Amino acid sequence: MQINLLGPFVAHEQQTSILPTAAKPRQILALLALQANQMVTVPTLMEEIWGEEPPRTATTTLQTYILQLRRRLATAFGTDQRSAAKGILVTRHGGYLLDVQPGEVDSSEFERILGLGQAALTAGDDATASLLLGQALKLWRGPALVDVQVGRVLEIEVLRLEEARLGALEGRVAADLRLGRHANLLSELTVLSARHPMHEGLHAQFMLAQYRSGRSWQALETYQRLRSTLIAELGIEPSARLQRLHIALLGADPRLDLVDDEPMLELHRVVG
The missing domain is CATH 1.25.40.10 (Tetratricopeptide repeat domain)
Incomplete structure (x- = not known):
């Protein structure tokens, strides 16, 4: 699977797009991907897609959206592995979890490389810091989730990512200045x-x-x-x-x- 959030939203499984066209399922998938391998609670998902006033049918509707996402995953896997969809979009007590492998979500990869780059910068290894922070910044293809309708939860996540991007820029420039560039x-x-x-x-x-x-x-x-x-x-x-x-x-x-x-x-x- 490959999910790209740092720019236009892209999600593929075995070269088949699993990205929903409807706004709310896209929001759900984006939030699950941003919190990859961590459970996102049902109340958090509801807050993201409906705010403070969810409809009376919110629980059922959310389950329907999850089912739609699993169907897209199942289609990508093909007839032989359709049951694998439940192993990726996992139901937990009180919420849902997107189970992904390292490197499959660009925002997670950005934060991983960013951490390594900042550690190198702190240690005074400016050449390594410049290289790593530059690699992290190259993962960005535009503003985060630029084509996703965002609610209150995703809005905070986008702000956090943009601030991290700015921090990476400052750190890389600091390293380059110390290298005489x-x-x-x-x-x-x-x-x-x-x-x-x-x-x-x-x-x-x-x-x-x-x-x-x-x-x-x-x-x-x-x-x-x-x-x-x-x-x-x-x-x-x-x-x-x-x-x-x-x-x-x-x-x-x-x-x-x-x-x-x-x-x-x-x-x-x-x-x-």
Whole structure:
């Protein structure tokens, strides 16, 4: 089986699509896949597809949706293994579980590789961290569940995944900065800072990459653009760490030329 959630929803078993066309069964399959190998309770499934006001027939209707999903699985398996569908979409006391193998759900694989990459980053193995975090990010083909109608439960899951994706990006950029790849990061960080106009971490990395690439004036412009946005949108100044970086840039602090420190750690050392 292969289920892809990090972009358009794709689900195949033995090269046959098991993806429902109806909105609510798609939601159920997406939620079960996101919680693969863990039981999702009936109340959670009901909250996802009906919110706070499930119909009186909710239990029966949910069972019907599960049956429809099993039929799609059975069709994919063929006549010889139709009973296997119940072994994949498993009924548990109080809920349901999607039994999958490692690597079959892209969101789970993303989180696994992300964990390895973050561990390498913490250990100071920047080359490995950059490689692993880059591999994790390549699993994304667009916004998570971009073509799925999401309820309250899936909405939280999508936000969690998008935040994890942003964390992976920051981590990979931090590793690349420490590896001296600042010039190669400029175009990517130009796009990222435009997409996230109030994200201080990405702007700090962009400023550092610009400074190390001999573009100190652009780094100062990036700071002023971020500051103007924060004041206009939120009525706040940049954080103390960003202000320290700004001061360091103005003074051409030689510690900013180091390539073996993570940007946010440097901000503390600048005034240490």
